[in-house]
Amino acid sequence: MDRIRIVGGNKLAGSIPISGAKNAALPLMIASLLTDDTLTLENVPHLADVEQLIRILGNHGVDYSVNGRREKQQEGYSRTINFSARNIVDTTAPYELVSKMRASFWVIGPLLARMGEAKVSLPGGCAIGTRPVDLFLEGLQVLGADIDVDTGYVIAKTRNGRLVGNRYVFPKVSVGATHVLMMAASLAKGETVLENAAREPEIVNLADCLNAMGARISGAGTATITIDGVEALSGARVRVIPDRIETGTYAMAVAMTGGDVVLEGARADLLQTALDVISQTGAEITQTNSGIRVRRNGAGIAPVDVATAPFPAFPTDLQAQFMGLMTMAKGKSRITETIFENRFMHVQELARLGAHITLSGQTAIVDGVSKLKGAPVMATDLRASVSLVIAGLAAEGETTVNRVYHLDRGFERLEEKLSGCGAVIERISG
Ligand SMILES: CC(=O)N[C@H]1[C@@H](OP(=O)(O)OP(=O)(O)OC[C@H]2O[C@@H](n3ccc(=O)[nH]c3=O)[C@H](O)[C@@H]2O)O[C@H](CO)[C@@H](O)[C@@H]1O
Ligand SMILES: C=C(OP(=O)(O)O)C(=O)O
Structure with a gap:
């Protein structure tokens, strides 16, 4: 199994291109199931999750082709991909495929809306909490679906071949359930109003895509989304937004090691709160014509409290990465996780590098140390893994991050991007 070897201590300097967002690309790809026309997506990141979703969509009958295969594109660069779901050949998403990635459960929305039925395995995904699907099921029922859960599968059917628009108030904000209900309601009969909807930029990217395909959606990006259902959707060409989590991750890496890096193509409006927090730690952040410039010279890292x-x-x-940064702050910070009940798996691994962190319920109290020392570490989820990379870059000596497949789910060309800025980081295969 591959590992990442880091020798810490170098400041980062240079530029890092920000890739298309994993969490935007996945729902956009799933939206291709809504039409028999071609959906062309630009700036699709080259990630394990994208490859896995291509396999899952292929199982339903979605063909894909990659535009203009230049040499670099095969090496793991973002690509333009055409998805065509002319014929849906199977409305079942099997356990073997869905258990590997939570977002694959979201095919339930378009399959049900277009085909009138779907049988989808309950999802897997990062080990960060129980992650139930009750809101998806309740919302789809409100749109007129009959739902059964049997032997690990959700079996959903429409009553008269088509979903029916309705009002649904989310009892809790859910990104995934908002994506699914927005896709499902696009082809429903009549108007749907979603209240207390998620406002994430990835929701806006999906709504823009659906509208380009002929849907009638307004209010995406606010808590109330109105969808006027249409009979059919067509193809479109849509660009995946830059990855705000990748942006925040590299910004925190620079804030931790010190240095001066331009995050090319990054958009500050997608992560303003996180950028404000990083500024409070002492880094200087400026929007430039080409992206976001992050600098920290000399001064230490100030402790800042955050709640997700x-x-x-x-x-x-970005919680795990921020905790990485706070391990070297000049004082104590409190980091509270309010979304997932089990998202502190990085705490014990950061401790291997010399971090002082105690947990009190959903809050981690981080007592900053003046230096970290490299060690072998391993994480059980994507963002936790990259928090260890950041800490390793700032630690003295050698850090080996095991279970690299987590990183490959969500970070395109991580080692290449960081070594391009002076980090000593390499992948060791086998
Ligand atoms: C592929 C993707 O985009 N993943 C993101 C998405 O995950 P995901 O869409 O799975 O996260 P949600 O926004 O749905 O989850 C938020 C909270 O709601 C709970 N919940 C959700 C659905 C449900 O039916 N019942 C329920 O109780 C979850 O357990 C969690 O506590 O948003 C999360 C929150 O920003 C991010 O961490 C993930 O990176
Ligand atoms: C939790 C994440 O992904 P997923 O929802 O696919 O598990 C993530 O992107 O950090």
Whole structure:
């Protein structure tokens, strides 16, 4: 199994291109199931999760082709991909495929809306909490679906071949359930109003895509989304937004090691709260014509308290990385996780590098140390793994991060991007 070897201590300097967002690309790809026309997506990141979803969509009958295969594109660069679901050949998403990635459960929305039925295995995904699907099921029932859960599968059917628009108030904000209900309602009969909907930029990217395909959606990016259902959707060409979590991750890496890096193509409006927090730690952040410039020279890292919450607040997907940064702050910080009940798996691994962290319920109290020392570490989820990479870059000596497949789910060309800025980091195969 591959490992990442890091020799810490170098400041980062240079530029890092920000890839298309994993969490935007996945729902956009799934939206291709809604039409028999071709959906062309630009800036699709080259990631394990994208490859896995291509396999899952292929099982339903979605063909894909990659535009202009230049040499570099085969080496793991973002690509333009055409998805065509002319014929849906299977409305079942099997356990073997869905258990590997939570977002694959989201095919339930378009399959049900277009085909009137779907049988989808309950999902897997990162080990960060129980992650139930009750809101998806309740919302689809409100749109007129009959739902059964049997032998690990959700079996959903429409009553008269088509979903029917309705009002659904989410009892809790859910990104995935908002994606699914927005896709399902696009082909429903009549108007759907979703209240307390997720406001994440990835929701807006999907709504823009659906509208380009002929849907009638307004209010995406606010808590109330209105969808006026249409009979059919067509193809479109849509660009995946830059990855705000990748952006925040590299910004925190620079804030931790010191240095001066431009995050090319990054958009500050997608992660303003996180950027404000990083500024409070002492880094200087400026928007440039080409992206976001992050600098920290000399001064130490100031401790800052954060609590994760749905957008536009501080994202849970940056919590582990921020904890990495706070391990070397000059004082104590409190980091509270309010989204997932089990998202502190990085705490014991950061401790191997010399971090002082205690847990009190959903809050981690991080007592900053003046230096970390490299060690072998291993994480059980994607963002936790990258928090260890960041800490390793700042630690003295050698850190080996095991179970690299987690990183490959969500970070395109991680070693190449960081070594391009002066980090000593390499992948060791086998
Ligand atoms: C592929 C993707 O985009 N993944 C992101 C998405 O995950 P995902 O869409 O799975 O996360 P949700 O927003 O749905 O989850 C938020 C909270 O709601 C709970 N919940 C959700 C659905 C449900 O039916 N019942 C329920 O109780 C979850 O357990 C969690 O506690 O948003 C999360 C929160 O920003 C991010 O961490 C993930 O990176
Ligand atoms: C938790 C994540 O992904 P998923 O929802 O696919 O598990 C993530 O992207 O950090």
